[in-house]
Amino acid sequence: MQYVPGLEGVxxxxxxxxxxxxxxxxxxxxGxxxxxxxxxxxxxxxxxxxVYGRLPDSDELKQFMKKLAYDRNIPEP
Incomplete structure (x- = not known):
């Protein structure tokens, strides 16, 4: 292994x-x-x-936002 100061190019x-x-x-x-x-x-x-590798269309975005909102909830103890 070669030492490269500052790791330039590594x-x-x-x-x-x-x-x-x-x-x-x-x-x-x-991309x-x-x-x-x-x-x-x-x-x-x-x-x-x-997460999915592509930008969402409007329906996918709505569903994704619902999932994010659901997953943000903290369950009651």
Whole structure:
């Protein structure tokens, strides 16, 4: 194993979800620019993209939001 100060050029982990586009200085999440996702999509849309690998249509988004709301509930002791 070669020592590289600062770990420049050494991948920490391989990911199917995220890549770094060094040339364009941006992060790509499931094929979509992180900057565009952050400015154009809701939290729930991006969460769906991360979990299911694609952006939801309107019906899928409604169902996903219902599931998130249901799963947020804390049961009574």
């Amino acid at each position: 991948p920490a982990v391989e990911s199917r979800i995220c890549t770094i586009d060094v040339e364009n200085r941006c992060i790509i999440i499931r 979509k620019s992180l900057e565009k996702l952050a400015t154009e999509k809701s939290f729930e849309e991006v969460a769906h993209l991360l």
